[in-house]
Amino acid sequence: MRGAVTAGTVGGVASWQERFVPRARPWLSSHAPLLVAVALVVLITVADIVAPADIVLGPLLVIAPAITAWSEGPWTTGGVGVAAVAAQGLIGWRSGVLSTRSFVVQVIALALLSAFVVALSLVRDRRRRELAQVRSVAEAAQRVLLWPLPERLGSLQLASRYLAAEDEASIGGDLYAATRTPGGARVLIGDVRGKGLPAIGEAALLLGAFRETAHHHTALPALAASLERSVARYLADFEPEEESGERFVTALLLEIPDDAPVIRMTSCGHVAPLLLGPDSRVTVPELSPAPPLGVGLTDPDGGVVDEVPFGAEDTLVLYTDGVIEARDRHGVFYPFAQRAARWSGCPPGALLDHVQRDLIAHTGGRLGDDVALIAVRRAPAGPGARRTARHGGGHDAAPPG
Structure with a gap:
């Protein structure tokens, strides 16, 4: 009132x-x-x-x-x-x-x-x-393609936000997904080259492939190779001749085990995430990126898995390059790491709300590229979380009814 x-x-x-x-x-x-x-x-x-x-x-x-x-x-x-x-x-x-x-x-x-x-x-x-x-x-297409991430997934707290650059659009070429696997969770964030409607088909294909194959590969490089094959088949059938060899997808694959305070990551040409500590400390993990998906160079046996510590009070922020490439009217890039550190102690949802408002204010409401954000924090394991972890193999974030 x-x-x-x-x-x-x-x-x-x-x-x-x-x-x-x-x-x-x-x-x-x-x-x-x-x-x-x-x-x-x-x-x-x-x-x-x-x-x-x-x-x-x-x-x-x-x-x-x-x-x-x-x-x-x-x-x-x-x-x-x-x-x-x-x-x-x-x-x-x-x-x-x-x-x-x-x-x-x-x-x-x-x-x-x-x-x-x-x-x-x-x-x-x-x-x-x-x-x-x-x-x-x-909006209906967004709900079907980008299922909203659950607030809890096993031992994790999650939040996600999507901002489309196209006027009057709700979706573009950025993508994210999360799913439970035996003993942990896997998360994907990616960015299709280009934006708007031409990128939606590739985003939909990659999301479907991830949700299907994330449970069938024990190693992240093998999962990346499987996604590479799916993207390559799609491009072979639907890539326009004038764009031959120019379509690809950057992606970051994460594995977060329930029984170890670490995160394992395989980067396919994607930007590294931010790791926010409880004392407002910001760390950018050093990754060994593989080529983007769609260029035919992903090696299932030679891929690199980077492992970084991930404690109970840490927050990992995944994002697409639309965040760090956003400019104000003077051409100044958005200082993402500096701004995110201000809200490192907030829950994932509140953290992304702050970032979203601040980013829109910085750019005056005009984004040059689509923006996708995910915040992940390890939550205290309650009875529901322990049951989910025990029965691991999987369910994705369900689409809205």
């Missing part, structure tokens, strides 16, 4: 300020152009009537429906247009020029311009509905 209930309230009923003002303010702000338009009709009408005969203000009434169209629909806009035409008629009647040719032309011109504004309002509303449909489809 907003505000405090005044001392004069009885039986828990709030004062009129409590009940009316919070509701009135949003209405006033959303309908301000309508109120301005009505006020203009009244002011212009009165001013024209009281002004000398050689001063004609009636044609200015066309401003009223134009202003109304900013926030209202065609019916309200048309109503204001009718009011403007009626006000013009009142002006002519009071001035004694109602039947003159010049005044009739003014009334007809005002009516035609008001009708034109109403037509534009109809077109705008239709486009708004189409845009709403596109957004709903994009």
Whole structure:
């Protein structure tokens, strides 16, 4: 509840300020152009009537429906247009020029311009509905493709965020997934070259391949090689000829065992994560990256697995390069490590909320590339977590119903 209930309230009923003002303010702000338009009709009408005969203000009434169209629909806009035409008629009647040719032309011109504004309002509303449909489809595609990561996965606390660079889009070429495996969990974050719709097919393929094969390979290099084969088959069938050899996916594969305070990582050309300590210490693990997926160079036997300590109070932040390549209006890159250190003690969800707000503020809301973020922290093992760990082999984060 907003505000405090005044001392004069009885039986828990709030004062009129409590009940009316919070509701009135949003209405006033959303309908301000309508109120301005009505006020203009009244002011212009009165001013024209009281002004000398050689001063004609009636044609200015066309401003009223134009202003109304900013926030209202065609019916309200048309109503204001009718009011403007009626006000013009009142002006002519009071001035004694109602039947003159010049005044009739003014009334007809005002009516035609008001009708034109109403037509534009109809077109705008239709486009708004189409845009709403596109957004709903994009949101549905995001829920199907990028299943929301669970808040708990075995002994881990997880959080994820996705910001698409394309206007009015909800998804692009960045991707992430997490799944339980016997004795631990595996996490994937990746970045398809390019953004927008052309990258979604490759992202969907890689996510499906990871969810299927993460349980069947005991070593991360073997898992990376399996994903390489899946991407290579997809590119062989669907890669445009003009982009031959230019499509690839950077990926970072993680394995987090339940019984050891470490994280094992295999990087396929992906940026290294941030490891945040409880004392605001930030470490960037030194990885030995393999080539990106899709270039045909992943070796299942010669791949490198990097292992870094991961204690109970540490937080690992995985991200795509859209974060560190984000710039402000002066061209300054976003200082990700420095900013993330401020919130190292926050839970994963709160940490990513802070980063998201700060990143949007830094860029002024205009991202140059898609952004994906995952925060992982080892949580105290409760009874539910121990049961999940014992029965390990797997379930992914379930898609929303």
